[in-house]
Amino acid sequence: MGHNTPRGTSPLVLTIDTMNPNVKNVEYAVRGPIVQRAVQIEKELREGVKKPFTEVIKANIGDAHAMGQQPITFFRQVLALCSYPELLKDNMFPEDAKSRARRILQACGGSSLGAYSASQGIDCVRQDVARYIERRDGGVPCDPDNVYLTSGASDGIVTMLKLLVCGEGASKTGVMISIPQYPLYSAALAELGAVQVNYYLNEEKCWSMDLSELERSLAEARKHCNPKVLCIINPGNPTGQVQSRQCIEDVIRFAAKEHLFLMADEVYQDNVYAEGCQFHSFKKVLFELGPQYSNTVELVSFHSTSKCYMGECGFRGGYMEVINMDPEVKAQLIKLVSVRLCPAVPGQALMDLVVNSPQPGEPSYTTFMKERTTTLSLLAEKAKLTEEILNTVPGITCNPVQGAMYSFPNISLPQKAIKEAKALGQAPDMFYCMKMLEETGICLVPGSGFGQKDGTYHFRMTILPPTDKLKLLLAKVKEFHQKFTRQYS
Amino acid sequence: MGHNTPRGTSPLVLTIDTMNPNVKNVEYAVRGPIVQRAVQIEKELREGVKKPFTEVIKANIGDAHAMGQQPITFFRQVLALCSYPELLKDNMFPEDAKSRARRILQACGGSSLGAYSASQGIDCVRQDVARYIERRDGGVPCDPDNVYLTSGASDGIVTMLKLLVCGEGASKTGVMISIPQYPLYSAALAELGAVQVNYYLNEEKCWSMDLSELERSLAEARKHCNPKVLCIINPGNPTGQVQSRQCIEDVIRFAAKEHLFLMADEVYQDNVYAEGCQFHSFKKVLFELGPQYSNTVELVSFHSTSKCYMGECGFRGGYMEVINMDPEVKAQLIKLVSVRLCPAVPGQALMDLVVNSPQPGEPSYTTFMKERTTTLSLLAEKAKLTEEILNTVPGITCNPVQGAMYSFPNISLPQKAIKEAKALGQAPDMFYCMKMLEETGICLVPGSGFGQKDGTYHFRMTILPPTDKLKLLLAKVKEFHQKFTRQYS
Ligand SMILES: Cc1ncc(COP(=O)(O)O)c(C=O)c1O
Ligand SMILES: Cc1ncc(COP(=O)(O)O)c(C=O)c1O
Numbered sequence: 003m004g005h006n007t008p009r010g011t012s013p014l015v016l017t018i019d020t021m022n023p024n025v026k027n028v029e030y031a032v033r034g035p036i037v038q039r040a041v042q043i044e045k046e047l048r049e050g051v052k053k054p055f056t057e058v059i060k061a062n063i064g065d066a067h068a069m070g071q072q073p074i075t076f077f078r079q080v081l082a083l084c085s086y087p088e089l090l091k092d093n094m095f096p097e098d099a100k101s102r103a104r105r106i107l108q109a110c111g112g113s114s115l116g117a118y119s120a121s122q123g124i125d126c127v128r129q130d131v132a133r134y135i136e137r138r139d140g141g142v143p144c145d146p147d148n149v150y151l152t153s154g155a156s157d158g159i160v161t162m163l164k165l166l167v168c169g170e171g172a173s174k175t176g177v178m179i180s181i182p183q184y185p186l187y188s189a190a191l192a193e194l195g196a197v198q199v200n201y202y203l204n205e206e207k208c209w210s211m212d213l214s215e216l217e218r219s220l221a222e223a224r225k226h227c228n229p230k231v232l233c234i235i236n237p238g239n240p241t242g243q244v245q246s247r248q249c250i251e252d253v254i255r256f257a258a259k260e261h262l263f264l265m266a267d268e269v270y271q272d273n274v275y276a277e278g279c280q281f282h283s284f285k286k287v288l289f290e291l292g293p294q295y296s297n298t299v300e301l302v303s304f305h306s307t308s309k310c311y312m313g314e315c316g317f318r319g320g321y322m323e324v325i326n327m328d329p330e331v332k333a334q335l336i337k338l339v340s341v342r343l344c345p346a347v348p349g350q351a352l353m354d355l356v357v358n359s360p361q362p363g364e365p366s367y368t369t370f371m372k373e374r375t376t377t378l379s380l381l382a383e384k385a386k387l388t389e390e391i392l393n394t395v396p397g398i399t400c401n402p403v404q405g406a407m408y409s410f411p412n413i414s415l416p417q418k419a420i421k422e423a424k425a426l427g428q429a430p431d432m433f434y435c436m437k438m439l440e441e442t443g444i445c446l447v448p449g450s451g452f453g454q455k456d457g458t459y460h461f462r463m464t465i466l467p468p469t470d471k472l473k474l475l476l477a478k479v480k481e482f483h484q485k486f487t488r489q490y491s
Numbered sequence: 492m493g494h495n496t497p498r499g500t501s502p503l504v505l506t507i508d509t510m511n512p513n514v515k516n517v518e519y520a521v522r523g524p525i526v527q528r529a530v531q532i533e534k535e536l537r538e539g540v541k542k543p544f545t546e547v548i549k550a551n552i553g554d555a556h557a558m559g560q561q562p563i564t565f566f567r568q569v570l571a572l573c574s575y576p577e578l579l580k581d582n583m584f585p586e587d588a589k590s591r592a593r594r595i596l597q598a599c600g601g602s603s604l605g606a607y608s609a610s611q612g613i614d615c616v617r618q619d620v621a622r623y624i625e626r627r628d629g630g631v632p633c634d635p636d637n638v639y640l641t642s643g644a645s646d647g648i649v650t651m652l653k654l655l656v657c658g659e660g661a662s663k664t665g666v667m668i669s670i671p672q673y674p675l676y677s678a679a680l681a682e683l684g685a686v687q688v689n690y691y692l693n694e695e696k697c698w699s700m701d702l703s704e705l706e707r708s709l710a711e712a713r714k715h716c717n718p719k720v721l722c723i724i725n726p727g728n729p730t731g732q733v734q735s736r737q738c739i740e741d742v743i744r745f746a747a748k749e750h751l752f753l754m755a756d757e758v759y760q761d762n763v764y765a766e767g768c769q770f771h772s773f774k775k776v777l778f779e780l781g782p783q784y785s786n787t788v789e790l791v792s793f794h795s796t797s798k799c800y801m802g803e804c805g806f807r808g809g810y811m812e813v814i815n816m817d818p819e820v821k822a823q824l825i826k827l828v829s830v831r832l833c834p835a836v837p838g839q840a841l842m843d844l845v846v847n848s849p850q851p852g853e854p855s856y857t858t859f860m861k862e863r864t865t866t867l868s869l870l871a872e873k874a875k876l877t878e879e880i881l882n883t884v885p886g887i888t889c890n891p892v893q894g895a896m897y898s899f900p901n902i903s904l905p906q907k908a909i910k911e912a913k914a915l916g917q918a919p920d921m922f923y924c925m926k927m928l929e930e931t932g933i934c935l936v937p938g939s940g941f942g943q944k945d946g947t948y949h950f951r952m953t954i955l956p957p958t959d960k961l962k963l964l965l966a967k968v969k970e971f972h973q974k975f976t977r978q979y980s
Contacts, residue, residue, distance in 0.1 A: 015655075015719050015752040015789055018819040022657045030829050041609075065607045068600030078575040085837075086571035094581070111557025116803040118554045153642060153807075156831045164682075166504075168511045189830040193653075230504050263504040300504055314605040316836030318642075330507040340519050341678040342645045346835040347805030348574075 027192040030185050036435055037062055040445040055443035059475050061463045062445045064407045066313025069466035074312055074373050076366040077355045084115050084351055098364040106351045115347045121340040123151025127354040131321050134357035139286035151321050151353060153345045155269045155306040158322035160190045162265060162302050165335060166231050167196040176229035178219060182452035184239045197227040202455060208401045209243035213252050220260060232262040237270040237405030240452045240462040244279040244405040250287045257299055264301040272310035275382035276404035301325045307352045311377045319349030384465040384472055391476040395483050407466055413459050419490035431459040442478045516681040519674050525924055526551055529934040544932035548964050550952045551934045553896045555802025558955040563801055563862050565855040566844045573604050573840055587853040595840045604836045610829040612640025616843040620810050623846030628775035640810050640842060642834045644758045644795035647811035649679045651754060651791050654824060655720050656685040665718035667708060671941035673728045686716040691944060697890045698732035702741050709749060721751040726759040726894030729941045729951040733768040733894040739776045746788055753790040761799035764871035765893035790814045796841045800866045808838035873954040873961055880965040884972050896955055902948050908979035920948040931967045
């Protein structure tokens with residue numbers, strides 16, 4: 003008989019007391035109470051409720067199209083052709099779009115996006131991914147057999163953690179994640195019942211990784227669990243930093259020495275804006291360190307169609323490349339992904355287009371490059387703008403947004419506000435963001451949703467709104483912060 | 492330090508000994524060794540290796556488009572319009588396709604399929620699903636708040652099991668599943684570390700559910716775990732039966748009396764072929780039993796874009812409706828699905844089209860109905876054909892394929908074959924199917940992959956190949972079975 007459910011005491015089988023306790027422990031701020039309230043306020047506005055603002059501006063999630071970014075024409079043409087191949091007979095689409103569509107369809111069962119694919123993903127897409135990785139990494143070889151297509155990077159991350167987590171008590175798997183982190187990691191670890199091992203990014207040094215902090219965190223963790231995995235997000239979410247080559251090298255040496263499996267979340271690999279910053283893939287650096295490292299260190303890297311210049315979140319496309327995985331485990335991974343049959347095929351097709359985009363000489367090349375460059379330059383401009391304006395606000399300090407799509411400024415909150423928040427049982431920056439939402443319609447995510455050093459407060463704001471709206475938003479944030487500070491001083 | 496991984500003994504962090512043992516316990520026959528060998532054989536054929544056949548015929552998976560079934564024109568037109576909205580300006584598409592596309596796009600962030608949707612699914616799609624369910628169930632009300640869009644039914648099933656499973660030892664959650672079953676269930680239970688509780692379908696009575704067998708199974712399970720969930724697949728996979736209204740009523744009364752959460756997998760709800768058979772949704776029957784049941788029995792029902800007349804597996808569309816769920820648990824469910832952000836939006840769009848298909852008077856209605864009817868009549872014809880031909884083979888007994896997409900005939904295997912299989916460490920029907928694949932190129936799944944009564948043997952064969960190919964396939968199966976029987980007698 004049930005441990006929490008002596009039969010007959012509740013009319014329901016599934017209650018908060020009888021459900022999976024790991025699920026209960028999950029927290030997920032990006033779509034948490036602030037966002038739910040924002041949706042409610044939007045509804046109230048539609049119903050004519052009077053507010054001190056006329057629209058909710060959502061700067062809480064890295065959802066580029068929702069913020070007005072336009073899709074890449076070429077990608078959507080090919081997707082339309084694949085969806086309705088009758089269009090191949092028409093003359094309205096460029097030849098390169100048609101040939102990409104034909105190639106994808108040929109690789110699908112019955113030449114249809116509607117057939118299940120191989121669970122690891124369509125063969126030719128994995129081959130294209132492998133060639134893309136080789137080009138990106140200056141020729142470091144990539145075996146398509148190491149590539150797995152996924153339903154967004156989220157799916158890949160959860161799948162890899164699922165493979166890695168085991169044990170109970172002091173031998174339970176520990177997974178090192180950066181703080182602040184993207185909350186998918188903490189959520190997945192809670193769900194799997196793994197131990198979350200925090201290492202703190204160095205806010206003073208533009209959110210870089212400190213070797214000494216990694217060492218501290220690991221030593222601490224070894225006292226109570228079995229730390230096996232080290233996760234890195236680069237470029238960073240929510241922190242917007244781009245790690246230096248040196249830092250990546252240090253991290254790899256550390257992982258090798260300490261026998262850690264590396265998980266590199268590189269979904270923002272094209273989102274690098276700051277002068278002097280460059281994206282270095284963990285794979286490339288690993289191979290540059292020589293065979294002693296490249297033959298032994300286990301590394302998985304994640305990519306996605308959701309970010310970069312494409313911002314195609316809704317398609318849930320993504321891939322992961324796994325290096326140095328035990329062949330027996332590989333068979334287990336393939337079995338595991340088979341249970342859900344396959345990632346959505348339109349997302350696989352889109353991933354293919356990202357890694358096999360129009361080339362010089364092809365009819366769509368010029369437009370493609372123009373669209374890509376425009377989007378990325380706009381993002382770079384907005385990254386700069388955000389940093390600059392936020393730093394004009396007394397009490398707000400914002401690191402450069404070197405990459406990704408977010409600023410994560412430090413905010414000073416008056417003691418009185420902190421007290422009031424605590425009295426309400428709220429994190430102080432949650433209290434602040436909730437007030438900002440109610441007064442200005444701006445929806446941000448409090449730093450507490452990502453983790454932060456005790457006693458510091460932040461919010462995460464995307465740089466995605468169109469420039470005009472972003473300026474307005476930043477002006478409102480400034481005004482609100484000043485008012486809030488006065489009110490609670 | 493690691494319980495299985497004393498540091499230093501293996502050069503790798505993740506090995507078969509250190510990985511998640513629950514994942515290791517997962518079995519998944521539909522894409523298991525037979526299918527892997529089939530893929531290999533296809534490769535060998537392409538490379539010119541001589542075989543006693545020229546092509547592999549895959550009758551192992553319910554993948555309609557891969558078997559040549561054509562997609563519904565209207566669905567694909569709308570998907571193309573949604574992918575590349577420039578096409579809305581064109582005159583090549585019918586007005587109803589355009590208006591559906593506009594409606595879907597309006598409900599998407601930034602009017603783009605590329606934006607993340609609400610985690611529960613796009614609002615207007617959930618509303619359309621609710622109206623569809625109400626029509627299907629003769630007016631029984633459906634609240635869109637109870638509807639969750641999913642990445643195929645697989646995703647919904649795993650999510651619900653994840654919520655339901657907890658406890659350790661004798662209080663571990665037990666989940667009752669039919670044997671034979673669709674192996675997603677056993678795989679998900681293994682992954683979650685839940686207890687699989689088998690109840691056997693009655694092969695003699697056309698794979699119906701016996702109340703006495705449910706009672707036996709439950710009583711048995713209560714000795715060692717906490718059975719909380721009862722799963723039913725109707726129409727059945729792999730067994731092709733359609734449960735009677737009386738049977739469904741009995742099952743609901745049983746669940747109510749025994750305090751079980753009902754999971755009804757109804758992905759084949761339009762796939763009903765046999766004279767006198769009809770699909771009855773669990774929801775409808777539940778409400779017909781009156782408020783004593785409809786207000787208390789917890790029920791989730793799953794549907795998908797992958798089956799029925801559409802067969803759109805690759806899009807990974809699906810929904811679930813959850814009745815009588817504790818509001819606190821509902822909040823937990825919404826949080827849980829938020830972690831993965833949202834189901835693929837093209838799949839959501841497709842799900843919308845399925846539940847909001849062309850209506851009389853709309854320009855696409857006639858073509859839509861013709862395509863739908865043709866596909867379903869062909870399936871009905873092939874269901875009959877399969878049953879008839881298989882039953883002409885001495886040693887093969889096949890129940891009527893009343894619905895779904897599969898036959899699951901009983902095969903008599905000679906003692907000598909059983910011995911030889913056991914010597915090889917193989918299930919006898921795996922041995923049989925592997926031999927059939929090597930000799931004829933036909934790819935079936937052995938009954939042991941789905942579960943079956945001890946000492947009985949089966950295979951699952953889809954009815955999806957085009958009629959001509961199906962006839963050829965059945966003739967080959969017949970010939971093989973006779974040869975096999977002679978060889979081992
Ligand atoms: C660092 C990081 N990883 C992974 C993801 C998941 O993205 P998706 O599942 O859409 O690919 C996100 C989304 O914001 C992210 O910021
Ligand atoms: C009974 C049953 N349930 C669920 C599924 C999963 O289908 P999907 O995830 O493609 O919707 C299948 C697929 O064959 C099935 O047969």
